[in-house]
Amino acid sequence: MVDCIFQNAIVVTMADSLGCGVIQDGAVAVKGNCIISVGETAEILKKYSAHRYIDGRGKLLMPGLIDAHAHTGVSIFRGYAQDTENWMSSRVFPLKGALDVKARQAGSMVMLCEAIKAGTTTMVDSNEEMLFFAGNHVKIGIRAQLSHTVHALPLEKAEIEDGTLYPLDEKVEQESLENCRKLIEQYHRSNYGRITCGLCPLGLDRVSADTLRVMGELSEKQGLLMHLHLACGNREVRQMQMRYGKRSIPFLDEMGLINERLMAIHLSVATEEELQLLAKKGAAMVLCSGSEAIVDGNIPPAAEFSHYSSRLAIGSDQTSGGNTSNLFYEMKVGAVLNKCKAKNAAVFPAWRMLRLATIDGARAIGMEREIGSLERGKKADIIMLNMEEMHLIPLVWEPVSNLIPNLVYAANGSEVELSMIDGKIVMENRRILTVDESEVIRNASEQGRKLLERAGGKLLEKNPEICKQKKENKL
Ligand SMILES: [Zn+2]
Incomplete structure (x- = not known):
């Protein structure tokens, strides 16, 4: 029976x-x-x-579909970070300055509900403060791999001008590393294995080499995946060249951290040789088409990476970017953009996108024995x-x-x-069946309104074009 x-x-x-x-x-x-x-x-x-x-x-x-890269904790920013040339400093930073755990928690739950209603059953979710709303994933019943993001960049210093080296703050870094360890202790392989943990250094330019080394050791010792935004843009590469005299991927290689546990997110400015190196050493790539297109106008080199490796997955990234955690949208947008980039409609056919969202995605995150088919x-x-x-x-x-x-x-x-x-x-x-949907909607609406009450002034001050668009009834 x-x-x-x-x-x-x-x-x-x-x-x-x-x-x-x-x-x-x-x-x-x-x-x-x-x-x-x-x-x-x-x-x-x-x-x-x-x-x-x-x-x-x-x-x-x-x-069920596998979302290999998301940040549900900033979902409360939905609709506020697109159609601008600098989404991070002009839109995300003013909002982030006013973000509290309640708003993160409420936004995360909305994104999880949205994802489940669109067929996602596994979500790889990396967030600052993850430790404080991981209970969402437990409660709603999704399969999840959670990371508490580690970085050394205090918010007030994050707006530093391009061309200046970011100051790395040891105290901020140690605190996030401590919370990362606590998350692993508390949640890794919990809920009969439905919840596991990973590691997420925010970016090579935003953590110190020492902390990166510690995280690399933790990854090796506990077999944890390392989710890393890598070669995301020229700004990151310039920071790496200023600090270490090397581009991001060669630096990571010298640290000995390119291996089968590395999930390389975006790779938008990776060179052909760097893609080959990642593939050769067994790293996986996560393609977040909707988010990269909307916030940066990028089409990451997934087709190019595929020449060298089959370890490719797709992710929704963040609602302040792609505006949705819907993987059906992500499959279609990923296929469409890559066809346009290659000027070849045969690139990324439907069956391939479906595999990326299921069995190939499972393989990329090392879970093909459990899920994906x-x-x-x-x-x-x-x-x-x-x-x-x-x-x-x-x-x-x-x-x-x-x-x-x-x-x-x-x-x-x-x-x-x-x-x-x-x-x-x-x-x-x-x-x-596991949460009260109307309560989730009510809570996130209230938290979204409160967040904009706190952050609205700064947001308008940094984005004069928004005031103009508002007057012209375009928003
Ligand atoms: Zn991301």
Whole structure:
């Protein structure tokens, strides 16, 4: 007897070593937090009986999506950091100066709800103050890898002019390192392994070499992934050249920190040789297309990295950038931008994007034995989509199917009706069962309003064009 059988559904297993593993009339049997069997409905029903049967007629089952890089703690900035030439100093810093733990917590919960409602079941989330709202991830029931961001840059010194070396503050750095250790002690492999921890030095230009070395040792000793914004822009590279006389990636290589535990985020200004070096040493890359495009006008070199490595994942990054934690959007935007960059529509086809959001993403974050596909023995992280939506019609099977292109280019996440994470149904009929959604909305709306009350003056002072746009009714 198993706990649950999903039956009569289209099943996209992603278990195929190259493709997407589609079963037209499939079923998935779940016991505890594991998948017991996946196959044709008739075959599964012959083998198993269940406490609960979920009918999947007109629906599709697939593995939950994996967001390999996010900062849910700044979600409360949604809609305030785009359409500007300097999003970080003119928009994020004034808001960050007024950000408190309550606002971080409220914004994070909204982003987690949004992500679950759009099919995400695993989120790699790195934040300053992560220790103080990691309880969100525990409560809502998402699978998460959490990092307490470590940096040495006090906020008031973060606005330093380009061309001047950032002063690194040891006290700020030690405090964040201490909280990073506490987070690991408290949450790593907690909640039956659903919550794990990683390390996130904010950027090579924002931590000292000593702290980086300590974090490298911690990563090696405990097998923790190191999530690092790397070669993100010329400003970072200039800082590295001023401080160490080296570009970011060669510096990291000399520190001995390029290895299979490194998750290199963005890589927007990495050279071809640097990409090759990362690939050769087993590092993974995370592509955050929506965020990089909106805040910096960048299309990171994911296609180029793919020439040398298959360790690529996608991430939503931050709502102040991409404005959403929706991975269906991220799959489509990633495909579209890379096609435009390469001037070749064959680049990043639909099946590839779907793999990046599932099995290839799982491989990049070292969790392919647990998640990323629907297979016997894997964790039961399953989403069910309603396929009887206008924008997914027609669905045709022969001579070839349009299913996978429809999932990537037409679906938008609103089709996700049910989400099971670690064997527990977290969302059903589009209602999240673990938190009170109206309370989440009320709380984040209130915290957003309060934050802007505190930060509004500084924001307007630093962005005179906003006042003009407001007068002209453009905001
Ligand atoms: Zn980031």
